Amino acid sequence: MQTDVISEPRTLVLSTPVVWFMALAAALGTASIYPLQPAIADVAGSMHASVATVGIALACGPLGYLIGLALLVPLVDRFSPRHVLSTQFGALAIALGANAVVGTPWLLALVVGVIGAGSSVGAQLSSVAGRFANPLRRATVLGIVTAGISAGILLGRIVGGWLNEEIGWRGMFLVFASACAIVSVAARFVPPDAAGSVNAGYLASLRKLPRLYVGVAALRLAACRGTLWFFAFCAVWAGLAVALSQPPFSYSSERIGVYAFAGLLGIVATRVSGAWTDRVGARRVILVGLVIALAATVTLGVCLSNAAVALACLALFDAGLFAAQVANQSTVLAIDPTAPARFNSAYMLVYFIGGTLGTAFGAAAVGWFGWPATTAVAACAIALAMTITVAARPKSRSLG
Secondary structure (H helix, E strand, O other): OHHHEOOOOOOOOOOHHHHHHHHHHHHHHHHOOOOOHHHHHHHHHHOOOOHHHHHHHHOHHHHHHHHHHHHOOOHHHHOOHHHHHHHHHHHHHHHHHHHOOOOOHHHHHHHHHHHHHHOOHHHHHHHHHHHHOOHHHHHHHHHHHHHHHHHHHHHHHHHHHHHHHHHHHHHHHHHHHHHHHHHHHHOOOOOOOOOOOEOOOHHHHHHOHHHHHHHOHHHHHHHHHHHHHHHHHHHHHHHHHHHHHOOOOOOOHHHHHHHHHHHHHHHHHHHHHHHHHHHHOHHHHHHHHHHHHHHHHHHHHHOOOOHHHHHHHHHHHHHHHHHHHHHHHHHHHOOOOOOOHHHHHHHHHHHHHHHHHHHHHHHHHHHHHOHHHHHHHHHHHHHHHHHHHHHOOOOOHHHO
16 A cells, blocks of 8 residues: 555644634535535425425435545545645535526435535545644644534534525525635635645546455444444434424424534534544544433433423534544544545545435434434444444554
């Protein structure tokens, strides 16, 4: 694997302002895939389609993200991160603008898939963080960038629900498109302008992705447990939007979006978990996060009607899983710090397969089986991730 990597002096170190710009950009890029979730009932009504049909269309977002992870994320190892990020934000702005004019669920699914591919810019930014951060602070820097991603997941729903109420879901997409266009310009000047660190052919690099799972045990472990808990995460949040939009709640999209505020604790957790991962190792942080998330999921399944308890459980649910994600991803980026994007791409590709399945399952399962059964399945997925982590005895602290 090392023969494909160009040795580079680590003269470029991410400054604090650049790290926070990357966190902001990651927030916006990630947010672009989520704003329709609280407006799912309004979108279904405007297109004269069922909520389940629109829910399946929205699942094309994570599916497009999978394509972006495989095809786009490795580009930041091959070319200047500055040029790659600027171009991808520009393309994302165009796709978001196009989504403002779609008229059928199937066309919505297609464009949402393109937006999903573009929103993989968040994974690109975490790869850049892994490549240029000080090795002793890699998890800390990753925690800051991941906090941006976490904020994007939450703010995408919150801002999406609010803008849907104020200017409609089509106008909401135009606002997101404008923001991405602004970041596209800024990305031409702020991120690192280093040359690529990989000299293998692009198609050859893509063909080698499956081999990484076979040859690197740390990647297999991280991908397996991460996929399970991201399935649970997406199933709970997608199912929550459907459950709250139907009787006995029948909440508006704006009110549903407010529930995402509960996840603000997850942003704090990503920042803190990065620092603690550097101190005590990834495995401990992962296990603590999963225990918290499991307890919150079980409670949430029977207490949705109690708003205070539900909000508290959502906060702990997000905090636990976001903390586990930062620690888990740090083990992936540490496998080959000189060219982390290919390992991050391989990891996130499998990770978002879980998210795609979770989004589709959560949106449909509430109608089919009910909210308690949906959360029970999510809890089982988290419990299995815990079991895998406990069973896998680490060879060293850095590999979790």
